Amino acid sequence: MKNLFTLANIILIVIAGLMASCVTEKASEPMTLKDAYTNYFLIGVAINQRQIDDQDQRGDTIIKSQFNSISPENALKWDSVHPQSDRYDFTEADRYIEFGEKNHMTIVGHTLVWHAQTSRWVFQDQDGKPVTRDVLLARMRDHIHTVVGRYKGRIKIWDVVNEALNQNGTLRQSPWEKIIGPDYIEKAFQYAHEADPDAILRYNDYSLEDEPKRSAAVALMKKLLAEGVPVTAIGLQEHVQLKWPTVEREDATIAAFAELGLKVMITEMDVNVLGGLRTAEISEMAHQGGSNIYTNGLPPAVQQELAQRYADLFGVFLRHHDAVSLVTLWGVTDGDSWLNMRGRVNYPLLFDRAGNPKPAFTAVVQSSK
Numbered sequence: 001m002k003n004l005f006t007l008a009n010i011i012l013i014v015i016a017g018l019m020a021s022c023v024t025e026k027a028s029e030p031m032t033l034k035d036a037y038t039n040y041f042l043i044g045v046a047i048n049q050r051q052i053d054d055q056d057q058r059g060d061t062i063i064k065s066q067f068n069s070i071s072p073e074n075a076l077k078w079d080s081v082h083p084q085s086d087r088y089d090f091t092e093a094d095r096y097i098e099f100g101e102k103n104h105m106t107i108v109g110h111t112l113v114w115h116a117q118t119s120r121w122v123f124q125d126q127d128g129k130p131v132t133r134d135v136l137l138a139r140m141r142d143h144i145h146t147v148v149g150r151y152k153g154r155i156k157i158w159d160v161v162n163e164a165l166n167q168n169g170t171l172r173q174s175p176w177e178k179i180i181g182p183d184y185i186e187k188a189f190q191y192a193h194e195a196d197p198d199a200i201l202r203y204n205d206y207s208l209e210d211e212p213k214r215s216a217a218v219a220l221m222k223k224l225l226a227e228g229v230p231v232t233a234i235g236l237q238e239h240v241q242l243k244w245p246t247v248e249r250e251d252a253t254i255a256a257f258a259e260l261g262l263k264v265m266i267t268e269m270d271v272n273v274l275g276g277l278r279t280a281e282i283s284e285m286a287h288q289g290g291s292n293i294y295t296n297g298l299p300p301a302v303q304q305e306l307a308q309r310y311a312d313l314f315g316v317f318l319r320h321h322d323a324v325s326l327v328t329l330w331g332v333t334d335g336d337s338w339l340n341m342r343g344r345v346n347y348p349l350l351f352d353r354a355g356n357p358k359p360a361f362t363a364v365v366q367s368s369k
């Protein structure tokens with residue numbers, strides 16, 4: 001009897017000990033990005049092919065633990081899913097969707113109508129001559145209906161038109177604009193809405209913090225909304241720098257779009273610590289993406305500046321959390337970033353090349369409190 005009592009006591013002590021250790025472990029675990037912002041907005045990340053294909057265990061662990069939304073870096077761009085006029089290829093895109101669904105994430109579609117990463121055949125006839133407006137509209141409609149239709153109800157947010165504006169606020173003379181005319185924008189939104197009436201449809205662009213591009217985008221959104229075009233969100237790409245844009249400008253930009261009743265989403269955030277041209281044009285960035293001055297690591301003072309920069313910008317997003325529903329980082333670790341183009345060593349994200357959280361990560365989590 002006495003032995004039995006002792007045994008029961010021992011078991012109780014062991015269980016209590018185990019429970020206590022679980023509690024301490026939980027309390028000492030660093031908070032994740034998605035948990036830190038759970039009451040405010042979703043935290044997304046752009047994922048690349050290796051991550052979609054389960055070939056980057058370290059990256060996948062970070063994606064699954066830290067983020068609750070994903071965007072495809074390339075998997076849904078026109079030339080990935082529709083490389084030839086009579087051929088769609090959904091291999092990678094299907095895997096991207098499965099990844100998101102398996103991990104219960106909000107899945108973003110990026111991007112339907114853009115001037116880049118869109119195969120040349122789209123705009124040409126068999127002789128290499130520009131197609132007519134009607135032919136291009138039919139191609140656009142077929143593409144949007146096929147792609148959006150395939151993932152109807154599964155992709156909740158679509159970038160319908162990407163980067164239609166120039167820095168001076170005029171409409172970009174893209175092949176879309178030149179062949180169809182300015183109404184290609186409303187047509188794209190109409191087709192996307194027909195294909196999935198429940199999807200959130202975004203206009204997505206960079207440097208919208210700058211005048212006159214900002215006023216032009218506000219005017220364009222106002223016009224589309226007044227005409228009943230089904231645009232429901234604005235995507236601020238947020239390819240920013242340490243000193244640009246100012247916090248005040250970011251604040252005013254979000255406010256200007258929120259006032260129109262649009263959802264505001266930060267869609268491609270990274271902070272280029274090397275400076276250079278303020279653009280997301282990959283061709284221009286290649287030449288002017290800043291000088292490669294930190295090849296041996298980021299100096300601690302700049303690391304701190306970067307952390308403060310992230311804290312300041314997340315502070316702005318947080319102030320506007322009624323309008324801001326999603327903040328997406330454009331890549332998982334520094335090593336994954338497009339900003340390393342042409343041998344540059346850049347440090348734009350929240351996890352370093354070894355997958356460790358940077359001071360900027362801690363600053364972002366702290367900012368939520």
Ligand code: GLA
Pocket residue numbers: 073111162206237268280281282338
């Ligand atoms: C734009 C596009 C993204 C990505 C970046 C960097 O912002 O929307 O898909 O390609 O440029 O190249």
